[in-house]
Amino acid sequence: MSKEKKEEMVVTPWDVSGDMDYDRLIEQFGVQRMTPDIPERIAKQAGFKHLQLRRGIYLSHRDVDWWLDEYEKGKKVGLYTGRGPSGNVHLGHMLPWFFTKYLQDAFDADLYFQMTDDEKFVFPYNLTLEQTVANGYDNALDVIACGFDAEKTHIFSDTEDISHLYKIALNVAKRVTYSTAKAVFGFKDSDNIGMIWYPAMQAMTCFLQSEREGANIPCLIPAAIDQDPYWRMTRDIAEKLGYSKPAQIHAKFLPGLGQGGKMSASQPETAIFTKDPPEVAENKIMGAFTGGQPTVREQREKGGDPTICSIYAYYYFLFEEDDGRLVELENDCRSGALICGDCKARLAKVIGRFLVDFQEKREKAKDVLDDYFLK
Amino acid sequence: MSKEKKEEMVVTPWDVSGDMDYDRLIEQFGVQRMTPDIPERIAKQAGFKHLQLRRGIYLSHRDVDWWLDEYEKGKKVGLYTGRGPSGNVHLGHMLPWFFTKYLQDAFDADLYFQMTDDEKFVFPYNLTLEQTVANGYDNALDVIACGFDAEKTHIFSDTEDISHLYKIALNVAKRVTYSTAKAVFGFKDSDNIGMIWYPAMQAMTCFLQSEREGANIPCLIPAAIDQDPYWRMTRDIAEKLGYSKPAQIHAKFLPGLGQGGKMSASQPETAIFTKDPPEVAENKIMGAFTGGQPTVREQREKGGDPTICSIYAYYYFLFEEDDGRLVELENDCRSGALICGDCKARLAKVIGRFLVDFQEKREKAKDVLDDYFLK
Numbered sequence: 001m002s003k004e005k006k007e008e009m010v011v012t013p014w015d016v017s018g019d020m021d022y023d024r025l026i027e028q029f030g031v032q033r034m035t036p037d038i039p040e041r042i043a044k045q046a047g048f049k050h051l052q053l054r055r056g057i058y059l060s061h062r063d064v065d066w067w068l069d070e071y072e073k074g075k076k077v078g079l080y081t082g083r084g085p086s087g088n089v090h091l092g093h094m095l096p097w098f099f100t101k102y103l104q105d106a107f108d109a110d111l112y113f114q115m116t117d118d119e120k121f122v123f124p125y126n127l128t129l130e131q132t133v134a135n136g137y138d139n140a141l142d143v144i145a146c147g148f149d150a151e152k153t154h155i156f157s158d159t160e161d162i163s164h165l166y167k168i169a170l171n172v173a174k175r176v177t178y179s180t181a182k183a184v185f186g187f188k189d190s191d192n193i194g195m196i197w198y199p200a201m202q203a204m205t206c207f208l209q210s211e212r213e214g215a216n217i218p219c220l221i222p223a224a225i226d227q228d229p230y231w232r233m234t235r236d237i238a239e240k241l242g243y244s245k246p247a248q249i250h251a252k253f254l255p256g257l258g259q260g261g262k263m264s265a266s267q268p269e270t271a272i273f274t275k276d277p278p279e280v281a282e283n284k285i286m287g288a289f290t291g292g293q294p295t296v297r298e299q300r301e302k303g304g305d306p307t308i309c310s311i312y313a314y315y316y317f318l319f320e321e322d323d324g325r326l327v328e329l330e331n332d333c334r335s336g337a338l339i340c341g342d343c344k345a346r347l348a349k350v351i352g353r354f355l356v357d358f359q360e361k362r363e364k365a366k367d368v369l370d371d372y373f374l375k
Numbered sequence: 376m377s378k379e380k381k382e383e384m385v386v387t388p389w390d391v392s393g394d395m396d397y398d399r400l401i402e403q404f405g406v407q408r409m410t411p412d413i414p415e416r417i418a419k420q421a422g423f424k425h426l427q428l429r430r431g432i433y434l435s436h437r438d439v440d441w442w443l444d445e446y447e448k449g450k451k452v453g454l455y456t457g458r459g460p461s462g463n464v465h466l467g468h469m470l471p472w473f474f475t476k477y478l479q480d481a482f483d484a485d486l487y488f489q490m491t492d493d494e495k496f497v498f499p500y501n502l503t504l505e506q507t508v509a510n511g512y513d514n515a516l517d518v519i520a521c522g523f524d525a526e527k528t529h530i531f532s533d534t535e536d537i538s539h540l541y542k543i544a545l546n547v548a549k550r551v552t553y554s555t556a557k558a559v560f561g562f563k564d565s566d567n568i569g570m571i572w573y574p575a576m577q578a579m580t581c582f583l584q585s586e587r588e589g590a591n592i593p594c595l596i597p598a599a600i601d602q603d604p605y606w607r608m609t610r611d612i613a614e615k616l617g618y619s620k621p622a623q624i625h626a627k628f629l630p631g632l633g634q635g636g637k638m639s640a641s642q643p644e645t646a647i648f649t650k651d652p653p654e655v656a657e658n659k660i661m662g663a664f665t666g667g668q669p670t671v672r673e674q675r676e677k678g679g680d681p682t683i684c685s686i687y688a689y690y691y692f693l694f695e696e697d698d699g700r701l702v703e704l705e706n707d708c709r710s711g712a713l714i715c716g717d718c719k720a721r722l723a724k725v726i727g728r729f730l731v732d733f734q735e736k737r738e739k740a741k742d743v744l745d746d747y748f749l750k
Contacts, residue, residue, distance in 0.1 A: 118541075122549050129542055159545070163538040166493075167504055170534070173569030174497050178553070181568055193556050194548030197572035 012186065014123060016226050019260050020253060022059050029228045031060040031250060041068045046106035051321055052099045052251070058222075062231065063247040070218040077107055078209040078217045080246070082114030082202075085135035086125050089142040090271040092254035092263030095317060096222045097146045099251065103222060110152045112374075113143055114205045118158040122194030133159055137369070142274050144365035144372055145358055156374035158201055164374055165204055168211050173200035175237040184229045202227075203234040206246040216243050224262075225250035255313045257288035270310075274362065278352035285311070285348040291333070292340035303336040311340070311347055319350045387561065389498060391601050394635050395628060397434050404603045406435040406625060416443050421481035426696055427474045427626070435600065437610070438622040445593040452482055453584040453592045455621070457489030457577075460510035461500050464517040465646040467629035467638030470692060471597045472521045474626065478597060485527045487749075488518055489580045493533040497569030508534055512744070517649050519740035519747055520733055531749035533576055539749055540579055543586050548575035550612040559604045577602075578609040581621040591618050599637075600625035630688045632663035645685075649737060653727035660686070660723040666708070667715035678711040686715070686722055694725045 009018035011025060026033055038061065043049035052058065071077045081100050083093060104111050115136035121129045136157045143155055158165065181187055181199055210217045221231060228250065235245040253262030256270035263271045270288075272281045291309030293299040306312035312333065320326045332338035384393035386400060401408055413436065418424035427433065446452045456475050458468060479486050490511035496504045511532045518530060533540065556562055556574055585592045596606060603625065610620040628637030631645035638646045645663075647656045666684030668674040681687035687708065695701045707713035 118545055121545055129545060159542050160538075162541040163535075166537040166541065167534050170493055170496055170504060170569055173572065174567050176568050177565050178562070178568055178571055179564040182564065187553070189554040189557065190552050192549050193551050193553055193571050193575055194545055196553055196568050197548065197575075200568055200572075 011226050013226055013229055016224075016253060016262050016264075020262070022225075022252065025225055026060045029060075029225065029232070031062055031225070031228060031248070034059055034061060035065075038064055038068070041065075041072075042103070042106065045071070046102060050099060050102045052095070052102075052317075054323060055316060057095070057099070057252050057317065058249050059252060060225065061247070061249045062228075062235070063245060064220060064249050067218050067220045067247040071107055076215075076217055077109050078219045079103055079107075079109045079111040080114070080205050080208075080219050080221045081111070081223050082116060082205065083136075083139050083143070084116045084120050085132050085139045086120045086127060087135060087265050088273045088275055089139050090263055090265060090273045091314075091318065092256070092271065094142065094146060094274070095254045096224060096251045097143060098318075100222045101146050101148055103220070104149060104152060108152070109220075110154065110209055111148060112205050112208050113140075113148075113153060113155040114202070115139065115155065115157045116198075116202065117160075118194070118201060119198050121159075122192060122198060129159065133157060136160075140369060140372065141362045141365040144368065145274070145361035147361075148372070150368060150371040153372050154374045155372045161374050164212075165201065165208070168207055169200040169204040171241055172203045172207075172234070172237060173197065175240055176200065176203075176233060180233065180236075184233050199230060199233060202230045203237070206231075206234050206238065207241060207243050210243050218244055219246040221246055221248045222251065223248065224253055226253075252317075254317050255310050257284055257310045259289040259308075259310075272351060272355075274355070274358055276355060278348075278355050281351050281355055282348040285344050285351065286341075288344065290340045290344070296339050296341075299339050300336045303334045304338075304340065306330050306333045309333070311344055314347055314351070319347065319354070386601050388601055388604055391599075391628060391637050391639075395637070397600075397627065400600055401435045404435075404600065404607070406437055406600070406603060406623070409434055409436060410440075413439055413443070416440075416447075417478070417481065420446070421477060425474060425477045427470070427477075427692075429698060430691060432470070432474070432627050432692065433597075433624050434627060436622070436624045437603075437606065438620060439595060439624050441619075442593050442595045442622040446482055451590075451592055452484050453594045454478055454482075454484045454486040455489070455580050455583075455594050455596045456486070456598050457491060457580065458511075458514050458518070459491045459495050460507050460514045461495045461502060462510060462640050463648045463650055464514050465638055465640060465648045466689075466693065467631070467646065469517065469521065469649070470629045471599060471626045472518060473693075475597045476521050476523055478595070479524060479527060483527070484595075485529065485584055486523060487580055487583050488515075488523075488528060488530040489577070490514065490530065490532045491573075491577065492535075493569070493576060494573050496534075497567060497573060504534065508532060511535075515744060515747065516737045516740040519743065520649070520736035522736075523747070525743060525746040528747050529749045530747045536749050539587075540576065540583070543582055544575040544579040546616055547578045547582075547609070547612060548572065550615055551575065551578075551608060555608065555611075559608050574605060574608060577605045578612070581606075581609050581613065582616060582618050585618050593619055594621040596621055596623045597626065598623065599628055601628075629692050630685050632659055632685045634664040634683075634685075647726060647730075649730070649733055651730060653723075653730050656726050656730055657723040660719050660726065661716075663719065665715045665719070671714050671716075674714050675711045678709045679713075679715065681705050681708045684708070686719055689722055689726070694722065694729070 009021055039053040117132035117136045120127055120132040140155050206219050231248050238245045256263040258270040288310045290311050291305035293302055384396055414428040492507035492511045495502055495507040515530050556571055562571055581594050606623050613620045631638040633645040663685045665686050666680035668677055
């Protein structure tokens with residue numbers, strides 16, 4: 001177990017790499033640190049405290065307390081999250097979606113789910129528009145398989161549902177200068193004008209439910225913290241458009257199966273995709289980076305370090321619902337009672353079962369796709 | 376008759392002012408000077424030579440000879456023009472529309488007519504989106520009243536028909552950098568991101584018919600020369616999108632009723648609007664700037680100068696179809712046989728009759744508006 005040199009942290013809406021330092025991110029992004037009352041207030045409405053709330057996956061936010069105040073006063077509230085459909089969905093993408101489903105149930109909230117097929121085309125991902133649009137419909141199956149309520153969920157494609165969106169985006173765009181976009185997103189003059197336009201499309205969704213219902217509906221965005229620049233920009237103009245500033249709750253990144261960094265589709269061997277056959281996922285898990293010792297003997301003697309272990313992270317973020325059993329697992333690892341091979345094999349079994357079940361739901365989602373799309 | 380100091384010429388897609396120097400514009404914009412064979416070739420297809428061709432209203436072009444070649448080879452060709460719906464339509468706006476109607480008949484061509492209600496909202500015209508959209512539908516009545524063929528004319532609103540347009544615009548936007556847009560249009564970093572996006576929308580229409588029909592259809596744009604920067608940009612990327620460069624034929628500006636400059640809606644007293652009651656138009660005409668002498672006696676003695684006369688310009692550009700009678704009018708002015716009051720009164724009568732007739736057609740257009748919109 002060698003401590004490697006720390007990789008420099010990069011967090012922008014298009015690039016997340018290096019070792020995460022969430023404290024520094026909170027400071028850099030100027031967001032609010034999570035306080036213990038917020039998970040309590042959410043849990044009170046939900047009837048239980050979600051695993052992700054119990055385990056501090058949500059480290060920071062903007063105005064989520066205000067959003068809760070509004071709900072507690074009896075006001076209708078809304079949710080917004082989305083996906084950049086650059087390819088297949090992996091577990092890291094779905095981390096905030098599982099939580100969003102919990103929030104939808106708890107707050108009886110409509111969810112607007114944006115497929116940013118325009119973004120993934122105009123930004124340099126080497127994708128055609130046909131590909132990003134097709135990916136969006138495919139990824140929608142994953143969204144639906146998470147169990148969202150068809151009545152209250154409105155998935156939409158930026159390009160295919162643009163007739164519902166363009167006017168709102170123009171209202172945003174009119175109020176954002178190139179200077180501001182440059183300062184917030186780091187645009188260069190050599191970037192294309194589609195990229196420069198795009199922030200208006202992502203901001204627009206904050207007001208979509210309000211526009212459709214002709215009311216100012218408080219909007220909460222559960223998403224990974226890398227998307228925060230969009231909301232920082234949006235919050236500056238919301239009131240000029242006659243709406244409240246959207247609130248955010250920021251998820252940590254699910255680690256990849258390699259050493260350090262978030263789970264990333266660009267390193268498919270370290271990411272578990274929803275379409276992976278269980279045996280493929282198993283192979284990835286068996287080859288994952290752990291906090292264990294080089295040999296079984298050393299592991300038995302010295303124990304492992306779960307804090308740097310990707311396998312432990314999967315139990316922690318997603319697959320060990322029981323807090324008591326998680327502590328047990330941690331203790332067994334540290335003491336050397338548990339060796340990596342067994343621990344991995346057990347996770348592979350859990351994830352295998354999850355995938356079989358999820359893939360079944362995903363198949364069924366094909367029959368109800370239309371019910372979930374914006375009308 | 377005093378020669379006043381020349382006003383500096385400004386010609387951009389959003390600002391046309393000062394004394395027009397078309398030779399300098401042709402040089403500045405790098406467009407092709409009109410050659411005598413082009414009006415002949417157009418007239419051959421039409422069966423007659425349009426007043427605007429006979430009188431040199433089209434001074435320059437880009438590749439209109441190629442567009443004619445394609446037609447003569449038996450290929451289908453298309454037309455594109457449009458309107459920025461910032462308010463009511465005046466005769467200056469309609470000058471190229473009348474000519475476009477002649478081209479539609481001559482070449483049996485589909486016309487795509489763009490209402491840029493997004494442009495007029497994001498650019499600083501102090502208009503709401505509701506206003507620009509409403510103006511677009513109102514201005515469409517003027518388009519229809521010009522006599523276009525309902526079967527072959529596709530008027531569309533950028534905002535209301537965006538579902539047909541957005542993907543094509545993204546394909547354009549991906550290939551235009553901010554640097555290029557800045558160089559072509561003079562954008563500043565303090566301009567909003569809607570303005571910077573907009574050129575993709577105006578360029579997109581060059582490919583709209585081709586996209587809809589799945590073929591590379593040569594597109595000709597009859598429009599005033601101030602719009603040329605858009606086509607310069609579009610021509611640079613057309614082939615990257617798999618299409619031919621769009622051709623242009625550039626109209627001169629119809630002078631206003633004041634001294635110098637084009638007819639402009641921002642100086643309503645010098646513009647004749649299609650909705651003006653004949654008596655309002657008459658008042659504007661009677662107060663117009665002419666090339667005449669300060670007194671009737673001086674006019675009789677020295678004669679007038681039709682080359683600087685706004686009244687003469689109206690006969691020349693629009694209202695004296697007969698070339699022989701136009702020469703007569705010019706001679707009578709120069710000799711002093713014709714005095715300004717009589718000349719104005721006669722024009723007021725002609726324009727009054729035109730307006731009564733046009734307003735009737737405009738009323739009837741309300742019943743067929745839907746037939747003309749993009750489906």
